[in-house]
Amino acid sequence: MTDVKSLPADPLMVATYFTLAGDVHPFAPSTVSPVPFAVRAEAAGQAGYRGIGLGAQDILHLMRTLGPREIRTIAHANGLEMIELEVLVDWYASGDRRTESDGLRAALLDAAAELGAVHLKVGGDLANGDWPIDGVIEDFAGLCDDAARAGTGICIEIFPGSSIATLDTGTAIVAGTGRRNGGLLLDIWHMVRGGIDFAEITRMNPDHILHVEIDDADALQQGSIIDDTIDRRRLCGEGELPLPAFLKAIAETGYSGAWGVEILSVEQRARTPDEAARRSFETARRYFPAL
Secondary structure, three states: OOOOOOOOOOOOEEEOHHHHOOOOOOOOOOOOOOOOHHHHHHHHHHHOOOEEEEEHHHHHHHHHHOOHHHHHHHHHHOOOOEEEEEEEOOOOOOHHHHHHHHHHHHHHHHHHHHHOOOEEEEEOOOOOOOOOHHHHHHHHHHHHHHHHHOOOEEEEEOOOOOOOOOHHHHHHHHHHHOOOOEEEEEEHHHHHHOOOOHHHHHOOOHHHEEEEEEOEOOOOOOOOHHHHHHHEOEOOOOOOOOHHHHHHHHHHHOOOOOEEEOOOEHHHHHOOHHHHHHHHHHHHHOOOOOO
16 A cells, blocks of 8 residues: 555646537437547647546447547557546446446447556446445446456446445445455545545545546535536636645545546537647646646
């Protein structure tokens, strides 16, 4: 276990999918980005990002149209050493929901293997279904084993209002599974909106934290939680979330991984790729020590 107690001066920062996807709504029938991957990658690299995220429908589209070799070539040419994929749900479900999820799961893990993706984000049930924890642990173990064969990780994104909304629940799944490539994704937005005390984070085993994301928002939720999370996030420092306290709590765990920047908003979707990348990177980077 690492003993890191401060933030890195050279953080590996990742532009998450919707930060640079352009004018595409997360719940639209198609979430394929209208912005060519080469344009997104160049904007990310020039801004200072060293990683980039790809959405489920988008990556399947890119695999068909560009192919894995060209995707890797574009990423590497722009200094993007890390690729992440998102998002898979219903991996814990049954019936038709599970059948559909398993089909997407296979396709995403195939893509992860061919691209060398570092992890695939997964989520709980947004309908907040009652899924017995023992079954979820068993299903997560199987998912992690499949991901290990693809050479990638699986991170559960804690989300308020979902079936995996608390650190206790997420930790129970990850610890109960005991897979080295399985862990949690902690996003400040979800921590604050879920009422999670940052003191809980400081007590976490860093082996259970696979990824961290930062962004900002108004102090109080605006509209429904779904509307707030996909339409009203702000650039870091332009809202009222306690970013320094969150980053301090993460650092105290000894976490030493990458840092995603996830900006979902009406304003971000209207920005040009260059502006979206530059502003999201610069506003987030200032929270880390100078080189």
